[in-house]
Amino acid sequence: xxxxxxxxxxxxxxxxxxxxxxxxxxxxxxxxxxxxxxxxxxxxxxxxxxxxxxxxxxxxxxxxxxxxxxxxxxxxxxxxxxxxxxx
Amino acid sequence: xxxxxxxxxxxxxxxxxxxxxxxxxxxxxxxxxxxxxxxxxxxxxxxxxxxxxxxxxxxxxxxxxxxxxxxxxxxxxxxxxxxxxxxxxxxxxxxxxxxxxxxxxxxxxxxxxxxxxxxxxxxxxxxxxxxxxxxxxxxxxxxxxxxxxxxxxxxxxxxxxxxxxxxxxxxxxxxxxxxxxxxxxxxxxxxxxxxxxxxxxxxxxxxxxxxxxxxxxxxxxxxxxxxxxxxxxxxxxxxxxxxxxxxxxxxxxxxxxxxxxxxxxxxxxxxxxxxxxxxxxxxxxxxxxxxxxxxxxxxxxxxxxxxxxxxxxxxxxxxxxxxxxxxxxxxxxxxxxxxxxxxxxxxxxxxxxxxxxxxxx
Amino acid sequence: xxxxxxxxxxxxxxxxxxxxxxxxxxxxxxxxxxxxxxxxxxxxxxxxxxxxxxxxxxxxxxxxxxxxxxxxxxxxxxxxxxxxxxxxxxxxxxxxxxxxxxxxxxxxxxxxxxxxxxxxxxxxxxxxxxxxxxxxxxxxxxxxxxxxxxxxxxxxxxxxxxxxxxxxxxxxxxxxxxxxxxxxxxxxxxxxxxxxxxxxxxxxxxxxxxxxxxxxxxxxxxxxxxxxxxxxxxxxxxxxxxxxxxxxxxxxxxxxxxxxxxxxxxxxxxxxxxxxxxxxxxxxxxxxxxxxxxxxxxxxxxxxxxxxxxxxxxxxxxxxxxxxxxxxxxxxxxxxxxxxxxxxxxxxxxxxxxxxxxxxxxxxxxxxxxxxxxxxxxxxxxxxxxxxxxxxxxxxxxxxxxxxxxxxxxxxxxxxxxxxxxxxxxxxxxxxxxxxxxxxxxxxxxxxxxxxxxxxxxxxxxxxxxxxxxxxxxxxxxxxxxxxxxxxxxxxxxxxxxxxxxxxxxxxxxx
Numbered sequence: 001x002x003x004x005x006x007x008x009x010x011x012x013x014x015x016x017x018x019x020x021x022x023x024x025x026x027x028x029x030x031x032x033x034x035x036x037x038x039x040x041x042x043x044x045x046x047x048x049x050x051x052x053x054x055x056x057x058x059x060x061x062x063x064x065x066x067x068x069x070x071x072x073x074x075x076x077x078x079x080x081x082x083x084x085x086x087x
Numbered sequence: 088x089x090x091x092x093x094x095x096x097x098x099x100x101x102x103x104x105x106x107x108x109x110x111x112x113x114x115x116x117x118x119x120x121x122x123x124x125x126x127x128x129x130x131x132x133x134x135x136x137x138x139x140x141x142x143x144x145x146x147x148x149x150x151x152x153x154x155x156x157x158x159x160x161x162x163x164x165x166x167x168x169x170x171x172x173x174x175x176x177x178x179x180x181x182x183x184x185x186x187x188x189x190x191x192x193x194x195x196x197x198x199x200x201x202x203x204x205x206x207x208x209x210x211x212x213x214x215x216x217x218x219x220x221x222x223x224x225x226x227x228x229x230x231x232x233x234x235x236x237x238x239x240x241x242x243x244x245x246x247x248x249x250x251x252x253x254x255x256x257x258x259x260x261x262x263x264x265x266x267x268x269x270x271x272x273x274x275x276x277x278x279x280x281x282x283x284x285x286x287x288x289x290x291x292x293x294x295x296x297x298x299x300x301x302x303x304x305x306x307x308x309x310x311x312x313x314x315x316x317x318x319x320x321x322x323x324x325x326x327x328x329x330x331x332x333x334x335x336x337x338x339x340x341x342x343x344x345x346x347x348x349x350x351x352x353x354x355x356x357x358x359x360x361x362x363x364x365x366x367x368x369x370x371x372x373x374x375x376x377x378x379x380x381x382x383x384x385x386x387x388x389x390x391x392x393x394x395x396x397x398x399x400x401x402x403x404x405x406x407x408x409x410x411x412x413x414x415x416x417x418x419x420x421x422x423x424x425x426x427x428x429x430x431x432x433x434x435x436x437x438x439x440x441x442x443x444x445x446x447x448x
Numbered sequence: 449x450x451x452x453x454x455x456x457x458x459x460x461x462x463x464x465x466x467x468x469x470x471x472x473x474x475x476x477x478x479x480x481x482x483x484x485x486x487x488x489x490x491x492x493x494x495x496x497x498x499x500x501x502x503x504x505x506x507x508x509x510x511x512x513x514x515x516x517x518x519x520x521x522x523x524x525x526x527x528x529x530x531x532x533x534x535x536x537x538x539x540x541x542x543x544x545x546x547x548x549x550x551x552x553x554x555x556x557x558x559x560x561x562x563x564x565x566x567x568x569x570x571x572x573x574x575x576x577x578x579x580x581x582x583x584x585x586x587x588x589x590x591x592x593x594x595x596x597x598x599x600x601x602x603x604x605x606x607x608x609x610x611x612x613x614x615x616x617x618x619x620x621x622x623x624x625x626x627x628x629x630x631x632x633x634x635x636x637x638x639x640x641x642x643x644x645x646x647x648x649x650x651x652x653x654x655x656x657x658x659x660x661x662x663x664x665x666x667x668x669x670x671x672x673x674x675x676x677x678x679x680x681x682x683x684x685x686x687x688x689x690x691x692x693x694x695x696x697x698x699x700x701x702x703x704x705x706x707x708x709x710x711x712x713x714x715x716x717x718x719x720x721x722x723x724x725x726x727x728x729x730x731x732x733x734x735x736x737x738x739x740x741x742x743x744x745x746x747x748x749x750x751x752x753x754x755x756x757x758x759x760x761x762x763x764x765x766x767x768x769x770x771x772x773x774x775x776x777x778x779x780x781x782x783x784x785x786x787x788x789x790x791x792x793x794x795x796x797x798x799x800x801x802x803x804x805x806x807x808x809x810x811x812x813x814x815x816x817x818x819x820x821x822x823x824x825x826x827x828x829x830x831x832x833x834x835x836x837x838x839x840x841x842x843x844x845x846x847x848x849x850x851x852x853x854x855x856x857x858x859x860x861x862x863x864x865x866x867x868x869x870x871x872x873x874x875x876x877x878x879x880x881x882x883x884x885x886x887x888x889x890x891x892x893x894x895x896x897x898x899x900x901x902x903x904x905x906x907x908x909x910x911x912x913x914x915x916x917x918x919x920x921x922x923x924x925x926x927x928x929x930x931x932x933x934x935x936x937x938x939x940x941x942x943x944x945x946x947x948x949x950x951x952x953x954x955x956x957x958x959x
Contacts (some may be wrong), residue, residue, distance in 0.1 A: 020394050043398035060407030067095050067424040075420035081270040082119050221903045228916040313810035
């Protein structure tokens with residue numbers, strides 16, 4: 001199932017790529033279109049792998065991971081002031 | 088042709104941005120800290136928020152009323168500007184993704200039970216792509232168009248809920264949790280006024296820059312008042328415990344509506360307010376992101392970045408969302424740290440370096 | 449074939465000569481011996497007989513005028529105070545003298561043919577390498593000014609434009625007797641040579657706007673313009689949008705009011721529909737009658753039309769969203785009766801709604817094309833298909849019939865037909881969105897719709913103004929229609945100069 005979604009997603013994104021590229025080529029210079037093509041290809045591959053559950057990289061967790069040394073103590077301090085949910 | 092927005096539109100965008108995530112999460116978070124006194128926390132936040140707004144505006148004026156990314160490069164130099172600029176952009180990116188995640192979560196949990204949140208995320212993102220492709224002017228105009236409806240919805244919500252107010256719920260005033268009342272400001276500020284730093288990215292496009300501060304402040308205060316009233320109503324109507332327990336207390340507030348046994352449960356109003364405000368919030372983050380990248384890569388048009396960014400945002404939102412409980416946890420820890428670094432420390436450094444450079448000259 | 453090529457090809461052999469009969473033959477050949485080309489030969493009574501040839505296109509000229517002119521020119525006037533024509537023809541010199549007063553001398557074959565086609569009478573005289581053209585335009589085919597059929601009003605002038613551009617411009621001139629009402633004429637269409645006129649009030653209209661309209665009209669390169677719709681497609685700002693960005697009307701008072709606000713009217717020969725630019729979304733929801741009724745009533749009616757927009761766009765989709773996704777929002781008792789109605793219906797709500805909406809659209813199209821005598825048959829059939837019979841047959845629920853009826857009624861409320869069509873189109877999109885994502889889908893659709901609308905411009909004026917961008921002074925004539933004596937500003941975005949109308953204080957009758 002996930003694979004099917006992944007393939008559909010791939011087809012969708014490639015059609016978006018082509019559609020956009022046709023428009024871009026009129027307004028952008030060589031460097032810009034090259035950047036566009038490169039970034040799109042990389043991102044489409046990433047996103048398709050992601051959607052079809054083959055590969056996963058959690059970007060949001062990356063933020064938590066980077067901020068972890070400060071975030072953890074802060075959360076501990078904050079939670080002492082929180083009165084807790086429920087009752 | 089440079090796109091321009093007028094002061095009124097800028098003000099409305101600020102108002103809408105303040106309501107975005109805040110109106111749905113804040114009552115719960117604030118009450119978690121200060122219990123019945125959370126409305127006091129809100130009042131203090133609004134006051135502090137006004138100072139934050141004034142500071143951001145002075146920073147903008149100090150930097151010569153130009154593109155924020157140019158200001159950053161002025162302050163930190165070319166290389167430093169690149170690094171700090173990308174730090175700022177990463178924050179904007181986080182904001183866009185986080186708002187997208189919350190929209191997906193809210194709709195799939197509360198409005199459309201059974202639809203996977205990823206589908207919702209995808210649809211909203213596609214709509215945002217359309218909006219950003221149209222440009223800031225169109226986004227501002229649409230926001231202006233919906234503004235009156237949003238205000239009417241808010242007033243209707245207040246009116247319909249007001250018969251259920253039980254003033255006993257706010258008592259005792261400021262007797263318990265005095266320390267918590269003030270500590271609560273720390274995470275609440277990050278969700279409201281500190282997020283407005285994103286607007287530095289589009290401030291350059293406001294046509295009437297002389298009155299910028301006024302528009303910024305009015306928008307900020309209006310938004311603050313709405314958030315305050317929502318929090319107050321949540322405590323009064325739902326009571327402290329229920330407010331804390333619900334992830335989306337304002338939605339429950341909408342469900343409480345019952346007038347003449349016919350107008351019942353019009354939580355659709357809340358969904359409307361929240362969906363539209365959050366959507367415009369995503370659009371603004373998105374457009375600032377694209378403009379920042381345009382500046383740092385020295386491209387002619389920011390439109391080249393729109394679709395690749397859409398993939399990146401969708402990609403991040405797809406995997407980034409673990410479950411609904413993860414969101415408040417994230418807000419209380421990582422988000423606080425990142426917010427204060429990006430929205431307080433970096434602007435402070437920037438301001439200092441700008442002043443130093445000015446004194447040297 | 450385009451005109452310049454035609455010229456080149458014919459230039460060499462098409463030279464006028466001094467022989468009138470030869471010239472006549474030349475013109476006849478160039479027009480392919482068309483039967484409407486009428487020629488009359490007269491010989492002047494002089495020593496050497498001089499032939500005079502009259503040419504005109506039958507149907508384009510007024511017969512009476514031609515006859516009068518032929519007689520008046522040719523025959524000697526022997527009356528003293530009153531002209532009485534004798535039966536003798538004038539001399540050649542007299543004839544030249546007379547013609548130099550009332551006629552234009554043409555030497556180019558091409559211009560001669562142009563003037564023939566435009567309903568002029570052309571004279572050839574032996575011994576003159578030129579032709580004389582006399583304006584005898586007048587048509588027996590023009591219908592008179594009749595009551596308009598597309599935008600009916602209860603109160604207000606009932607006349608409407610006709611197919612003749614001159615009558616149409618005259619109808620405006622009759623209403624605006626101001627020397628600063630200027631018109632400019634141009635000819636568009638290489639084959640049809642259609643006359644197009646733009647009219648505006650010089651000291652009110654925005655200069656840039658005139659330039660823009662002029663340049664857009666000049667850019668049109670096409671062989672045929674048959675209706676104002678052809679022009680509209682060329683000059684509109686954006687092609688791929690369901691919304692009209694050019695206003696059209698066959699009501700002279702509506703066009704006159706537009707011109708007075710600083711807009712530009714575009715008249716096209718051969719159609720009673722006159723274009724008006726620029727136009728805002730809100731103009732499609734206003735009728736000229738709003739200004740003839742009392743202001744409070746007009747405001748109320750406008751609010752009603754706003755409501756009709758929402759209803760005609762969203763009623764079916766809200767019904768679908770409520771019954772499929774958000775049953776909890778329906779009051780319990782209503783929900784129970786709804787469920788009971790839908791019990792026997794085999795289709796999901798979307799299919800049910802689509803069946804009914806498509807049926808209704810079919811009926812409506814059928815009703816428009818049918819002759820009036822058969823029209824009543826359609827309404828009977830319509831009442832059956834969209835009524836109790838459909839419910840009894842178990843195809844749709846009774847509620848759905850009501851929903852479709854509300855949609856239908858509200859889509860007839862709009863004064864402007866082309867705006868109603870665009871809403872009809874969008875309604876189906878919203879139904880599909882509602883069936884897949886419920887209210888969330890409707891919200892998304894609304895967002896897309898409003899973003900699209902705010903990206904639209906009509907000749908540079910934002911389509912959604914005065915709401916977005918908001919303009920407080922224009923609010924007096926948007927949803928609200930303030931009393932005429934209070935409305936002292938012209939729309940701000942349309943004309944930047946001369947914004948104030950003449951301030952007219954309310955006459956105080958109280959003592």
